[in-house]
Amino acid sequence: MNIVIFGAPGSGKGTQSERLVKKYGLKHVSTGDLLREEMQAKTKLGLMADSYISKGQLVPDDVVIGMLEELVANNHDVPGFIFDGFPRTLPQGKALDEMLAKHGEKVSMVLSLELEDKELVDRLLKRGKISGRSDDTKEVIESRLKVYYGQTAPLKEFYKDQGKLVRITGQGSIDEIFESMTSVVDRIIA
Numbered sequence: 016m017n018i019v020i021f022g023a024p025g026s027g028k029g030t031q032s033e034r035l036v037k038k039y040g041l042k043h044v045s046t047g048d049l050l051r052e053e054m055q056a057k058t059k060l061g062l063m064a065d066s067y068i069s070k071g072q073l074v075p076d077d078v079v080i081g082m083l084e085e086l087v088a089n090n091h092d093v094p095g096f097i098f099d100g101f102p103r104t105l106p107q108g109k110a111l112d113e114m115l116a117k118h119g120e121k122v123s124m125v126l127s128l129e130l131e132d133k134e135l136v137d138r139l140l141k142r143g144k145i146s147g148r149s150d151d152t153k154e155v156i157e158s159r160l161k162v163y164y165g166q167t168a169p170l171k172e173f174y175k176d177q178g179k180l181v182r183i184t185g186q187g188s189i190d191e192i193f194e195s196m197t198s199v200v201d202r203i204i205a
């Protein structure tokens with residue numbers, strides 16, 4: 016079972032992914048977390064990624080795709096993946112299908128967390144105060160949302176055409192949203 020958690024920045028992808036991973040024993044793959052680890056370790060990749068992330072832009076496709084290919088190839092013994100923050104562009108979506116197909120796998124479902132912009136911005140600003148993430152500031156949040164609508168949201172059509180898109184409201188308590196997500200997953204895997 017391979018699940019893609021989809022949604023705008025601030026929609027709760029990371030929080031829900033962590034819980035889903037625990038419940039279903041899947042491997043959590045967060046490209047944002049992986050890139051931040053590289054940034055903290057000040058690797059060449061991390062320094063390069065920082066120059067995009069701090070402006071609210073996407074890290075180039077070939078870099079992120081290369082990172083994921085390696086990870087998928089090195090983890091063929093896991094029962095499945097939860098992809099969180101990947102894919103974020105159409106080329107990434109196509110690359111994900113190809114890399115899974117190489118291992119006889121596919122995307123099982125795409126859970127899309129839907130939330131209004133105002134709520135997204137409020138949450139990110141709140142998170143910025145605690146996390147100190149350089150991209151959780153008002154200006155950078157605006158550009159992340161623009162990038163989301165321009166480059167990432169079109170992936171919804173891509174997955175809708177494949178019959179894999181499930182929309183879930185991102186409004187409500189963490190428990191309520193988790194409950195909606197698990198009922199969808201349980202129905203699909205039953």
Ligand code: ADP
Pocket residue numbers: 023024025028046047048050067068071072073074075076079099100101102103107150159
């Ligand atoms: P959020 O979804 O809250 O914006 P993430 O932690 O998923 O946060 O991502 C933070 C930043 O890392 C993104 O704004 C982007 O610059 C970079 N990033 C993460 N995933 C990808 C990806 N798949 N492709 C390109 N850039 C990415």
